[in-house]
Amino acid sequence: MNIIVCMKWIPDTSEADLTVAAGAKDIKKDDLDHDINDWDRFAVEEAVQIKEKVGGKVTVVCVAPEDSEETLRECLARGADEAFQVWSDEMEGGDGYCAASILAKFIKNRDFDLVLTGTLAEDDGAGQVGGMLAAMLDIPSSTLVSKIEIHDKKASFLRELEGGLYESVETDIPCLISVATGLNEPRFVSIRAVRKVASIDIPNMGIEELGMDAGQVGQAGARLVIEEVSLPPEGEGAEIIAGKPEESAARLAEILKEKGALG
Amino acid sequence: MIKNIYVIAEQRKGSLRDITWEAVAAGKKLATDLGAELTCVLLCGKGGLIAEQLAGEVPKVLLVENPVFESTNSEAVISTLKELIKPQGSYLVVMGASNSTLDFAPGLSVALDAALATDCFSLEVKDGRLLASRQIYSYKINSVVSFKNSDRVVLTLRAGSFQFSPAGEAKGTITNEPCPIDESKLRKRFIKYVEAEKGDVDVASADIIVSIGRGIGDEPDLEMFQSLADTMGGVLACSRPIVDKNLLPKYHQVGTSGIEVKPKVYLALGISGAFQHLGGIKGSPLLIAVNKDARAPIFRVANYGIVGDLNEVVPALEEKIKSLKG
Numbered sequence: 001m002n003i004i005v006c007m008k009w010i011p012d013t014s015e016a017d018l019t020v021a022a023g024a025k026d027i028k029k030d031d032l033d034h035d036i037n038d039w040d041r042f043a044v045e046e047a048v049q050i051k052e053k054v055g056g057k058v059t060v061v062c063v064a065p066e067d068s069e070e071t072l073r074e075c076l077a078r079g080a081d082e083a084f085q086v087w088s089d090e091m092e093g094g095d096g097y098c099a100a101s102i103l104a105k106f107i108k109n110r111d112f113d114l115v116l117t118g119t120l121a122e123d124d125g126a127g128q129v130g131g132m133l134a135a136m137l138d139i140p141s142s143t144l145v146s147k148i149e150i151h152d153k154k155a156s157f158l159r160e161l162e163g164g165l166y167e168s169v170e171t172d173i174p175c176l177i178s179v180a181t182g183l184n185e186p187r188f189v190s191i192r193a194v195r196k197v198a199s200i201d202i203p204n205m206g207i208e209e210l211g212m213d214a215g216q217v218g219q220a221g222a223r224l225v226i227e228e229v230s231l232p233p234e235g236e237g238a239e240i241i242a243g244k245p246e247e248s249a250a251r252l253a254e255i256l257k258e259k260g261a262l263g
Numbered sequence: 264m265i266k267n268i269y270v271i272a273e274q275r276k277g278s279l280r281d282i283t284w285e286a287v288a289a290g291k292k293l294a295t296d297l298g299a300e301l302t303c304v305l306l307c308g309k310g311g312l313i314a315e316q317l318a319g320e321v322p323k324v325l326l327v328e329n330p331v332f333e334s335t336n337s338e339a340v341i342s343t344l345k346e347l348i349k350p351q352g353s354y355l356v357v358m359g360a361s362n363s364t365l366d367f368a369p370g371l372s373v374a375l376d377a378a379l380a381t382d383c384f385s386l387e388v389k390d391g392r393l394l395a396s397r398q399i400y401s402y403k404i405n406s407v408v409s410f411k412n413s414d415r416v417v418l419t420l421r422a423g424s425f426q427f428s429p430a431g432e433a434k435g436t437i438t439n440e441p442c443p444i445d446e447s448k449l450r451k452r453f454i455k456y457v458e459a460e461k462g463d464v465d466v467a468s469a470d471i472i473v474s475i476g477r478g479i480g481d482e483p484d485l486e487m488f489q490s491l492a493d494t495m496g497g498v499l500a501c502s503r504p505i506v507d508k509n510l511l512p513k514y515h516q517v518g519t520s521g522i523e524v525k526p527k528v529y530l531a532l533g534i535s536g537a538f539q540h541l542g543g544i545k546g547s548p549l550l551i552a553v554n555k556d557a558r559a560p561i562f563r564v565a566n567y568g569i570v571g572d573l574n575e576v577v578p579a580l581e582e583k584i585k586s587l588k589g
Contacts, residue, residue, distance in 0.1 A: 013400040014477070014535065015556050020404070027404055096369075097379070119365070122401050126381045131337075131369025140338050140451040143366045144520075156454070160520050161275075161362050164459035164513070167334060172450040182507030223378035227394060227407040232560075238552060238568035248569045249579035252551065255567060257587050259549055261471065261528040262495065 001056030001150065003047040003114045006103050006133070007075060008037040009068035010123040024228045036071045039118025041078075043179045045186040046148060047116050048079035054150055056113070057081045063091065063102050069202055076197035077189045088206035093219040096124060100132035102217060105210040107137060114155070115176040119143045130178035141176040142169055146183035264391075265414060267351050268294050271344070271358035272305040272317055273335075276456075279313050282359030282420075287320050288427030289386055289420055290357045296388035299355070303435075306343060308333035319431035329442040334453035337367035339444055345374040346443040353414040355393070360419035362520065368419050377415035380408055384424040402537050402560050422519070422542055462514030464498050471497025472526045474517055476540070477504040478533025478554055479573060485510060487574075488532065491581045494588075500524065502540045518543040532573055536561030553577075 011032040021028045047058045060075040060083045062068050072083040117130040134141030144160040153173045158166040160180050241248040256262050270290040273280045294301040302323040314326045331339045348354050358364045360382040372379035385396040393413050399406045410416050473492035492499040506516045517524050519542040529548045552565035553576050562568045
């Protein structure tokens with residue numbers, strides 16, 4: 001079973017204070033830590049678990065500049081067999097459609113059975129690359145997937161719907177599966193595991209190696225144009241109860257009592 | 264210039280999902296603003312009744328009936344919509360953003376050679392140009408996007424962003440279209456629906472909910488939160504990351520993918536306020552947020568907020584509640 005995992009390298013914005021960069025086309029990213037997109041970490045783990053069960057090879061690919069190498073190495077330490085960094089300067093400013101086109105070029109000439117991705121990335125929150133990529137590769141795809149079982153050229157799994165409902169689905173292999181978070185427990189990566197993969201070469205591939213031209217990537221290849229990004233208006237929002245923790249907690253308890261929320 | 268707007272209806276088990284009406288609302292507005300014709304497309308097993316519901320709101324309904332559409336099989340949906348829509352050459356395709364459309368909208372955009380903007384919370388036509396607003400970077404930043412080629416666009420719309428109540432007065436036409444796909448050739452097959460495991464805590468009907476999220480940290484003191492919930496006479500619930508980390512079972516999870524709740528009080532502890540979570544909270548409860556990140560989106564929707572450390576605020580809150588309760 002040859003499994004290709006598409007991993008996205010993103011700024012960690014979940015608890016950071018964000019500011020809009022000059023020109024209002026993006027946020028300031030210099031001070032932000034970058035990491036593996038959380039959803040993709042589950043995809044890497046799932047790929048390695050499938051390999052451990054049925055045998056095969058796990059390849060991780062990331063469309064991102066040089067600084068992403070550390071996260072690719074983390075994927076190797078997590079059990080992936082090889083990792084590729086795909087980047088040319090021309091790729092800067094691309095959208096999800098560009099990313100899918102680049103990944104399709106990378107995957108097309110490889111021998112693969114499964115492509116795994118996370119369903120969403122926390123930066124764009126679009127959930128689009130998996131489905132686009134599958135359409136470009138002409139293979140079936142599914143999102144929000146858990147409980148994957150592989151048996152003889154078929155994959156069966158659950159897809160998450162709304163309100164605690166799931167659908168049980170089966171697809172032929174090759175296929176693309178975009179996983180849900182929580183479908184496994186990503187393993188702890190020890191320092192020893194990282195040392196073990198320290199010497200593995202992580203090749204870089206650019207647009208020439210992929211057989212693409214500059215017009216297909218970056219802003220030139222994008223289908224969306226970012227007009228403006230902004231911090232949402234503060235608006236109404238919550239009444240913030242200020243003070244030391246015990247003071248604000250006490251005030252909150254009184255508010256709960258006034259509102260009849262303490263029974 | 265776009266002449267055709269297609270709203271894709273979403274049904275499950277033979278009933279229209281509410282988000283369809285929001286997509287109809289957005290589609291109608293865009294049809295007016297762009298001077299385009301509005302068509303609603305319904306793919307389902309047997310669709311007579313819901314097709315009539317839709318025809319009460321839009322001028323034209325295309326109905327494709329086939330047993331394969333009893334579920335939303337993305338492969339079948341993409342091929343069918345491609346056959347129906349692509350020959351028009353130029354189109355704007357609009358649908359709700361849901362776990363079902365997430366499965367086919369990206370593939371559909373490639374099949375239709377169209378641009379895609381997902382999970383849009385606002386749409387605008389300015390000087391004849393379509394602009395869509397989305398949220399990026401952990402839902403903390405608003406982004407307005409336009410389309411390089413606005414002749415072919417697919418949009419999915421965030422639930423709760425486009426208001427509409429069906430009036431049933433449109434008297435639209437219903438056209439039955441033959442199903443263009445060969446079911447036996449599909450590489451993806453729906454097997455059955457599966458209900459999530461039910462637990463011993465009934466979060467759905469609780470009046471008071473203490474809910475925890477990612478912000479409780481990696482080694483949280485769950486007892487502390489359970490104890491607060493007990494003191495308040497409520498139940499302990501959570502957002503997705505807590506279930507992902509196996510800290511609480513799935514039947515505690517509030518959100519669009521989890522349980523819908525309708526409490527009187529919702530105390531959100533360390534919950535950032537992603538819309539998937541907020542989407543599960545109905546009936547405008549007294550919403551209180553405690554979070555160490557002053558920029559957390561939850562503070563934009565909460566009634567009251569405390570910016571602080573949960574390990575300090577929560578025990579102090581419980582103690583004060585105990586003394587007030589006597």
